[in-house]
Amino acid sequence: MGVSTSTPDKGVAVITVDFPPVNALPVQGWYDLADAVRAAGHDPGIRCVVLTATGRGFNAGVDIKEMQRDTAAGGHGILIGANHGCAEAFSAVYGCEVPVVAAVHGFCLGGGIGLVGNADAIVASEDATFGLPELDRGALGAATHLARLVPQHLMRALYYTSRTATAAELHAHGSVWKVVPRAQLLDAARDLAQEIAQKDGSLLRLAKAALNGIDPVDVRRSYRFEQGFTFEANLGGVADRVRDTFGTPHGAPDTEG
Template identity: 35%
Template sequence: MESLEVEKAGGIATVTFHRPPVNALTRRVMHDLTTIFDGFADDREVIVAVFRVVPDRAFVAGVDLNDVSGPDEESTPAAMTDRGKVAREMFRSIHECAVPVIAAVDKAAIGGGFALASCCDMIIATERATFGMTEINMGLLGASSHLVRMLGPYRARDMFFTGRMATAAELAAAGVIVRVVADPADLDAVADEYARALAGKSPLALRLAKESMNRTEDLPFQEGYRVEQDYTARMVTFEDSAEARQAFFDKRDPVWKWR
């Protein structure tokens, strides 16, 4: 796959993107990312995923403007009539990924890069990381729906209309970033620390928890809680649910059996 590498170890899938100089997204990269994240649904080796880049000048500097020309003769009819589908599918595959996804962000996350990070379940960033939907400065429009989901309507309008960049500290104060790392050299280790903590949980419970939270996010309070109860009722039918409680009483680490 172009500019992408996937490594699996200890229940953690690390997806690394490297496309110098600014890690801009092409249609091929977006298609490949969709394939990767959708593929985790049927992969028992993967309990949690980490998305990282090799940051030359940016985390992900949006879509490659050299790749926005018209469709070529090999394009599918859907790609020819709906140019935005490949991007939507990439964002969907991350947001709806069967397992939690952690974004490790260093340097600038711009446009599609910011939207990509917003689709992840947790964002860990360096102090020098910056975030912005700058499309308005290029005569384009970006993913305001992603901003609203992250920041609420008023902060989102500020960033979307001005095209300004926000610091990691600002977004951490807004509750978007779970941890800001002082030394960029420590970013991967911190992301791995969080990933290992999740990888120790029941893989079935994590998958059901992710799906449950996605389904209830926009529901009214009582309706959302009712859906959550259904997921809990589903979880207790698995042996791993009983194993979690028994391990707690035995004061030992649980042994997950995927059943």
């Protein structure tokens, strides 16, 4: 259980997240993921990173149970830690010195959207779904990253309704590179990563910096702005009220971004 890194192909690092049962990450898990991505990007022998996960889904966001235990004790330490941990992990993916390919299966919710929204490319399995159920979980955030996956008005509709989009729908919008059967997901992501890794390593790093530099939105600043409203919802009691009345529909995992 945790975050691990392997190098199955020349120039490619595969970072695997494993936090059963649904890959809802505790605070330390977000920091561990950030450290792993940064370490891979710093390695001069690595030219591309594949971010993947084990289990039922790619990512279910923040571990709400960890947060509720802390809130029950009268504190907000876990909320603050989760805010900073998510920001670190998202920033690490965005700022990774080499391209990052996200290999997404099953559900990609909450914080998972922050990760894939900051990745350079996404390969998804046919069963992958993407969404921000934040309003159902008493939270806000990661609209910054969902807006990188779908058009603005669709992003708003998905955000307000807590609905999800399929891998096929995101492929039609151009944000998912390829949709494959689940059994072929990691191979397809590695194939793309190997194609990228054939380029000159120094030039790839310059290209990543150049592309980040021309982004129209500062994703780090805009996400931190969103997080302020998440904290306000918690301090005002709105978040607890929503979470206390929330029933998980259709077997979806408990999550918060």
